Amino acid sequence: MNLNTVEKLSDQLDEELSWRRLELTNLKFNIETAEGNKLNTNLRASLVLLYSHWEGFVKQALTFYLQHVSKQKLHNNMLKYNFFALEMRNDIATISSSKKTSLHTQLISNIFNNMNNISNIPFKNQIDTKSNLNAELFQELMQTIGLDSSQYTPFFPLIDERLLGVRNSIAHGEAMHKTQITKESYLELHEKMIKIIEMLKDQIINAAFERLYVINRDESNEKISNLIIESDEMQKISQNTNEIYV
Numbered sequence: 001m002n003l004n005t006v007e008k009l010s011d012q013l014d015e016e017l018s019w020r021r022l023e024l025t026n027l028k029f030n031i032e033t034a035e036g037n038k039l040n041t042n043l044r045a046s047l048v049l050l051y052s053h054w055e056g057f058v059k060q061a062l063t064f065y066l067q068h069v070s071k072q073k074l075h076n077n078m079l080k081y082n083f084f085a086l087e088m089r090n091d092i093a094t095i096s097s098s099k100k101t102s103l104h105t106q107l108i109s110n111i112f113n114n115m116n117n118i119s120n121i122p123f124k125n126q127i128d129t130k131s132n133l134n135a136e137l138f139q140e141l142m143q144t145i146g147l148d149s150s151q152y153t154p155f156f157p158l159i160d161e162r163l164l165g166v167r168n169s170i171a172h173g174e175a176m177h178k179t180q181i182t183k184e185s186y187l188e189l190h191e192k193m194i195k196i197i198e199m200l201k202d203q204i205i206n207a208a209f210e211r212l213y214v215i216n217r218d219e220s221n222e223k224i225s226n227l228i229i230e231s232d233e234m235q236k237i238s239q240n241t242n243e244i245y246v
Helices: 006-033 036-070 081-087 089-095 101-114 135-144 150-171 183-209 217-245
Strands: none
Touching: 006 036, 006 183, 036 135, 036 150, 036 183, 081 089, 081 101, 081 135, 089 101, 135 150, 150 183
């Protein structure tokens, strides 16, 4: 699977969402038509699967986007820093607990030496939902791929309390009446989670189309200009110093 074009990425996301939507639609129908104990059983099962599809889609969709960016084979200095951070993650982790200056120096050297190289962004096993995808972790994962998560903020209490919180209660064997989930509240939660998943799919496709993974050109040019100015000033200082000692 080579997601090097926006069209391929879009098709893959559509396929991923399609089968999940079909299963969730079947679960929704079962709840709409169930009563009594059968309803309670369907509610418990559907809550767990609804969370499963939320976590599963986020993990797959973000991985697809990472793969798409990786397949562009752009130079590291053209990409937003989060992608370069992923590329250097193993090096950073290796020296994170070390106090050896030699290792710190090697890390800095690797960073500078790789800035102008073609990127080699890892995308397999980079999105870890930890089987507990709450709002805080979702924000962190969105930062990992360089996308803004602010539009989802109004849904965070819904995700943490009504989806993840109840799913955990069910997984721990609590009775249905303790979760305070009714047919009506589940159907509302169902529709909102579908909306969030669709929002994420559309955001990723738009990010790929707009090439939002590329670093801001004005910002990049400003940094390069500053480096040139600093280099010129250092050369002048060096020349003046040499003249003093001649």
